[in-house]
Every structure is written in C-alpha cells, then in structure tokens.
Amino acid sequence: MAIDESSSKENPRICTVLGGRSFIGRSLVQLLLKSEQWTVRIAGSAPSLILDRKEQNSILSDAVSIGRASYFQVDVREKSQVCEAIEGSTVVFHMDALDLSVHDIYHHYMVTVQGTKNVINACRECKVKRLIYNSSADVVFDGVHSIHNGDESLPYPWRYEDRLSDFRSQAEALILFANGTDGLLTCALRPSNVFGPGDTHFIPYLIGEARSVRAKGMVKICVTSPMLTMLPMPIFVQSKLYVQGWLLWLERPWIHLPAMLVLIVVVLLEWVHKKFGPHINCQPQLNPSLVHFLSCTRTFNCSNAQKQLGYSPIVSLEEGVTLTIESFSHLSGDSSYLRYRDCNKPSKVDKLLGGGKVADILLWRDEKKTFTCLLALVFLLCWFFLSGRTFISSMARLLVLVSVILFIHGILPFTMFGFAIEKIPPSYFEASETVLKDRLTFLATTWNEGVVCTLRTLAQGDDWSLFFKVACSLYFLKLFLSFSFPVMASVGLVLAFTIFIVYEQYEEEVDKLLITSHSYVKKSKEFLDGHLPPFLAAFLSNNQRLGQDDRSSQKHQ
Template sequence: MVVKTTANDVATEKRTCVVLGGRGFLGRSLVARLLQLGGWIVRVADSSSHSLLTDPSVSDSLLSNALCSGQASFCHVDVRDTSQIIIVTKGADVVFYMEPTDLDIRDFYNCYMIIVQGAKNVINACRECKVRRLVYNSSADIVFDGSRDILDGDLSFICPGKVCFLLLQSDETLWNLVTICRLLTVLYFINVPIQFKDLLIDLKFQAEGLIRLANNIDGLLTCVLRPSNVFGPGDSRFVPLLVNLAKAGLAKFITGCGENMSDFTYTENVAHAHICAAETLDSRVVSVAGKAFFITNLEPIMFWEFVSLILGGLGYQRPYIKFPTWMVSCIVSLHQCRNDKLYNYSVSPHYMLQLASRTRTFNCSAAQNHLGYSPVVSMKDGIKLTIQSFSHLANDSFYTKYGNFNEQSKAEKMLGSGIVADILLWRDERRTFACFFTLVLVYCWFFLCGRTFASSLADLLLLVIVALYGHGILSSKICGFAVQEIPSSRFKVTESEAQQAMRSIAHTWNKGVRRIKSLAKGEDWSKFFRVCTFMAILSTVSCIF
C-alpha cells in the first residue's frame, strides 16, 4: 500500500528558524544552505529596511522562489529593540544569531548596543517566546591577542579576557544574567584585563559570554561557534582589502618570514556548522549546550600562500618582498600619528599586522566529534569559487593577460642571485639590516662628525686598536661567560691573497688607463658623455655635503 504525502503534511514537518543578520556575509550563506536542505521555514531578520526581493544584488533563484512561495520571509528587526525580536521569534524552533550588518566602528556606543546589548535582547526574547535552541556565530579571533602564536589551539585555550573565562567556568545558576551583563560592562570601562587589539572582537567576546551563560535558563539551549578567517563570495572585508592594497602597489610586500600557518573557513562550511549545531543541541545536551566550538576548513595553509592564491587568481602580482614585522609596525604607527584617523579602519591595522605575521591554527576535533561537522567545500574549491565571485574586481591590464607572475622581476634579473642581491632584495633580513646599520654608522662617522676624511679614518683606526687591546687583556671568563680569543690567523694575509689583491689593483688600474686613452683619442663619444655626466653629478653632490 502506497501512502501519498500531501502538501499540508510536508508543511507540518517543516521547522521554523530565524536567521538574525540574514543579509550579512555569513547570514546569506546560512539562508541559502537552509533552503537547499529543505525542511525549514526561514525567517530572514535584519536591520535593513527593505525586502530581499528589491535588492538588485540578490540573484539566487532559490531564495527568490522561497520568498515568493512563503518558505522564506523577511522582517526588519533592530536587535536594540526586544519587542521587534519577540515578534519575529514567536513560534520558532531555532534562532541563528549571525554577525550584524551595519556597524560604524567610529561609534563605540552604537557598536556596544548592537553587539552586547543586542545579545542580551536576543536571549530575553528567546526566553519569553520559549525558543528551544540559540546558535551564536562568534569568532576564533577572541582567543588571539597577537602576543604569541596559536598552534592547534583547542577549547582549553584560555582567552585574553581571563576574568570572563573564569566566570564562564562558575556555576551558572548562582549568577543572574543582568548582574553578569553589568559586571562585564564595568570590567570593560575600568580596564581590567579584558583587552583586545580590535574593538569589535572585544565586544563579540562579551556577547559570547552572555550567550554561553544563558544556557539552560528557562529551557533555552545555547551553542557558540568560532569560525577562523571566514572567506567566500560576498565577503566585504578581507578580499576587497587585498584588492585595494594590490591596486595601491602594497600587496607585493610580505610581513615577517612569510611561513606562518593559518586556518581559513569557507562561508558555506560555516553555515553547515551552524545547522549541525542546531541539529545536535537536543540530542547531545551535555556535550554541546553552553559550549564553544572552533570551526575551520581542516586544511591549514600558509597565510601568505592563501593571499597569493587570491591575488594571483584575480590577476594581481603576488607578494614576494619580505619586510620585518617590527619595521612594518613602526611604519603603521608613524602613518597613524601623522594622519590621526585611527577610526577609519573597520579593523585595527596593528591587529591585521598580527594576523598576517602570526601562526593561528585550531583543533576542530570537538566540532567533529560532538557536532558531526566536516567541511562540505574543500579549500581548493572555496578559493576557486571566491575568485569567480570577485571577477568584477579582477585586474584587466595587459600585464595580467600576458604576464607570468612566476617570472623574476627586473630587479632580480639585474642583480642575480649573489650576496648583493640577497642584501638589496631582503632575502636575508639579518644581513640586510647589518649592512644598513653599518652604512648609517659610516655615514655618521665620516660625514656628520665635522672632521676631515683623514682625521676620521685616523680616529677610526685608533678606536679599533683600543678595542683590540681591551679585548686582549680581558680574562677568559667574565661573570661566568667565556670570552673567545681572536686567533692570530685573522690578522694574517697569505701570499696568494696578497698576489690576488695586487693583480686586482693592477687590472683595475690598467683598465682605467685604457679608458682614459680612448677618451683622449676621441674614439668613444658615448663614453665621453657618460663620464662627463658622472663627474657633474659627483661635483654637485660634493658641493651639497
């Protein structure tokens, strides 16, 4: 006997969910994923004042059809108003609280009200409407303060905000939610060690603490996800920033050694993790409810290799020049002091610098074991889809169409692969810095001291003699440290070395004599003009100094 399923039966089987922040970068991906899976009636809630159907940027036919058929709906919700959240959450089984879409980093009060106060309002609305499950999208950034590398960090990794971390370990039933909110706010303003390099991360950490503390209050089960370095179509921060740097000619530089590893997460995998968390909240309350889970693509990659793949795919030159992190940090600090426009950045430049120069990898075994999470899109496919979605930002220049980014630059071809090239191209940072420091000392000693060249040279020789004599009379050990003796062979010149030096001097002298003879006979006019130009420049420089 075949039982036919009617449309009404299907409708009764569908569960209702609310996606707060459904028009944001991650919110869009979650909404699309829910509609693809089916079995969900999706309420898209956002602070935007107009419907998704009127948005020209939305080209997904699945979403458009769902909005027309009633499987999806849109509602304007301001998370600062609890009454608006209550209207959209009535009768919902799950609430997904994604990232806010309209934040002005220059307005601290507004950011605090949307992120922290918004989290409190969402919790209160869920409790009043008897919502069973609340899944909050946090960030792996909350455990990173830039002071050290994170290698395979797991849930035992202590956040920079130690006070809040200890509160989360305490008995939640002894704490009133309002009291905790007030305490977090007071701790923030009195500058107790809850300090982050970025304002939004600081506030998101406080919101995560509120979500976790609200678990198992009035039947509400909560879960927090911490995705690391999310990327994908619709990204409004990372990829556009890389493109802007490439257009300004700054994307060719690598900060630090360039070998630091990072975990990245494709946006569809983050959406999949949220759905896994919602599905398992009921069945595995002890291991999931009130917990936080790191989410990644499970494919750690070198940070600058990922940047190179994105920029190369969009037709821009890949980073290849390495600069020490401390030098870039000093340049950024000077730039900020001169312009005094720190709040024009959505993310602190110093925090971005730390992200680019530190190792940040996380262990997702907890999400795999307890949530049943595994990536649905690989890193290779995610990068490919991201590049395709940003094709409108691709470089259309001649160099992009016909150039080979793996070829050596003109400077590398001219300098070759010797010691001079290693120094000038920053291939060996220590040697480059040593040469630069030596040149600065020589310049100060011979040109800024006010003495003649002969007297400066005599003083330098005297200083060397005194230093050598002082080193010679030192004992073999000073305060437990051994003093190495300078072997006499360092001061000897072998006969072969002397002959080679004399041959070089004689060759240079004879070469110069031949050129002078050719100039005197008027055989080479181009050489004559080059010599005149060089002498004119040399005389001008000598007059300046």
C-alpha cells in the same frame, strides 16, 4: 551542526537565523534549505524579504513559495521582536549582522552587546535548545602580537585596538556564560576574514580603498607580510591569491614594502598629523592598528572542530578564491590594463645583485637581516665619521670594544638562565686560501677588463664616445667629492637600501624611461653631427676610420 534524529524531510525542525540576510547568513540559509531537514525563519532588519536577481529562481525562492522559509523583521535591541521570531525554534543562529556603515559607537554597543543579551533571554523564555553565535577570531587578537596555531584556550586580551572587537568579545562571553542555563546549550564560532561570492565588505573594501587612493593620484602600499587565514596553510599563498586575483584589477604602480618600514613611516606620519594637524589639511591613509593587523600572522587550529563536530571544508581556499573572482569579474570591465607580472621570475635587479644574500638584504626579503645590516652600517658610520674622532682612533676603539665583547662571550657558560649560548667556532675568524684567491682574482680581472681596457682605448684616441663618457663620469665624481665624505656615505647608505627595491617595483617604467632617454641622446648626437663645422666633422670621421682599421688589423694579427 548536530541534527536531531527526529528531524527529516517529512518532519523538518524549525530554526531561526538572526541576521539571515547578512553575507554569512545568506550562505547558511542556503545550506539549511538544501539539507531539506529544516524549516528556516529568516530574521533581518529590513521591512520585508527582497530577493535579488540571483535569488529569483533559487532554493530560497522555492522554499518561500511552499512555506519552508519565512521572513521576520527583527531589531535585536527589542527582545519582544526576537521572541516572536524564534518562538518554537529548536536552534537559533545569531549572526551578529552589524551595519558597519553606521559610525556610531553607541549603536554598535547596543546591537552587539545588548542585542546578544536580548537574544539569550529570548531563547531562555522560548525554551530554545541550542544557540550558536557567529563570533570572530578578532576577540583573541590584541592587534599587535601574532597568533600561531591558536585554539580555544587562547585568553581574551586585556585591551583591543578597536571597539568592535571589544564588543564582540563581550557578546561572546555572554553567550558562553549562558551555556547550560534553563536547558539552553550555547557555543561560539570564530571565523576569520570570511569571503566569497556576494561579499559586501571584505573584497569591496579592498577594491574601494585602492581605487580611491588611485583616484587621488597617490601610491597604493601593499604590505608584503602575512595576512589572516582560516586554514593551516602558508600565509603567503593566500596573499598571493589576493594579489593575483582581486587586486589584479587595480592599476599599478605598486610599492611592496616591509611591514616594519611601513609601520615606522605610519607612526611618524601620525605624530606629524597630531602635532601639525590643525595647520595642515592632511589625513593619514593608514594607521598603526591597520599595519599591525596586516603584518601579523594569525593561524588557528581546527582539530577540535574536526574531532567533535566532524568539520571539514566543503570548499577549498583555492576554489573559494576562484569563485569569488568570477563573481566580482564585472569590476574589471572598465579596466584596460589587466597586467600581470610573474612574481616567481627573478627580476633584473635580483640578477644584478647576484640573487644571493646581498639581494635578499637590499630587496628587503628578510626584514631581520636587512634591519640588522642597516643598523650595523649606521653604527659604523656614526662611529667612524660622525663621532669627530680620527679614523685610526675610531678603529682602535672599535677593536677594543670587539675584543671586550668576544672575551665576555668566551667566558660565559654554555647555558644561562635556561638559555643556550652558542659559542663562536674558530672557523669564523679564518679565511680560506681559496676564497682569498678567488676574491683577488676577481679584483684583478675586473681591473684588467675595466680600467686597463678603458685607458688603452683612450690612449689610442679613436673613440670619442668613450672619451665623453669618461669625462662626464669624472666630472660627476668631482661634484660628488666636493661634498664631505660623511654626507656622501649617508646618502649612499640610504640609496643602497631604497633604490634597488624601488627599481624592482618600477622595473618596466624605469626601463621605458631609459630607452626614451637613450633615443633622445642618440637624436641629439645625430643633430650635432649634422651641424658640426666641415673641418671638425672630417677630422672626427678620419680618426674613427683609422681606429676601425687599427682594430681590424689587431684582430687579424
């Protein structure tokens, strides 16, 4: 913000902050008073200025006592009240302090759009030189498409997902259109997801929603997708700070799901609600607009602000998050479960899957690859088992289809309609001898160490525990084989893409359940051993002792 040369500590200029008691307005007032170059008029909807506990002995309270700060009750829907507050001001900051607790579309329109018209007209009548409007980055966001490195040249979308963004875009257009009229210079700032100490909307909304869902016994879904950011930095860093800081206070369980999967489920639930809403008492907790908002990447280029205004962040993002967490630390006072899991440490299921491409696909770390593999497997399932054809005929048709696709791809030129077409190298159709030997060696080793060793132990007849395990496994396999193969393949496909990611999120709970189950099985075994008939107990004891002797003699040999 440029300051007139004549402005100084001895001769401060007058500025008015409309919405000066809002979250952003309070911080702006503090900075203006701290510069000691402005006499600040604070305008708000409250009848009088009420200082909270933290403001009792602050710059604001001192400025009010010596007359460097004053308060005006202003309703922006009344132009006369605006004129009274800004009369004699050099700069007017219009913070658009809309009360989001009021769910009235007409009220929002009158305050945002009509109120901005009144502010512009009042500034022209009172000969105000500068008008700065606090807009929002939502005015260039359609709620669906991501924004990468956006700047001031972005156009307004043809439609918005919510009315409030539409109203703000209209207000911003009025501000920019008024630039240069009657000597009034205007500009609009577009902050995005502003947070900090004293926040009354963003962080309380996150915590309140999560706690209300938890209180209802429902699962809180955290979309693992990029969130909104003000600075050009990796989005996952800010999301991680949110989770490690504010949302750390909230009770688990958490389910981290890919955005596309959540969107499909939300759209399905919304359709069910619209179709059966009158007959069932349920209301979806999420809507497609919110999922789109949370799953879209939005980054903006601040180079023009740096070049033309000399802008540089006073507080870094990490420091801002730290200060905010400290200011909301009282919310964690009733929490006895401040648990945190190191997200950088590989999980057990990640180690089980090898931590490579298979883990990335089955744990939904790369949505495109996961959905590609899922659709390919579904296509093969339908092609081979749900089409009604035999396996040989389905295989023959698939080979014909692949041959046609490869032939067409081979005769295409290297460029078409301005797009480069990558040719498939011959190495893609070859398998090296080393890879084949490694695979065959792995299969042979697995067979020898698993099946052959198990069969040898069973043939010796000295391990009843292994016998019962094998018998139960074969029995359950018999039950599975009683179902048709297409049904088994479908169930297996669904489980493969869900059970691993669910176990990763509930790793501690599942491990505790397994430990508990194992203890019950062990106690049941001890109970049975203590109540077996004497002759059967003696027989099992002798066989177990003979088996141990045989194993020890084999080791010595």
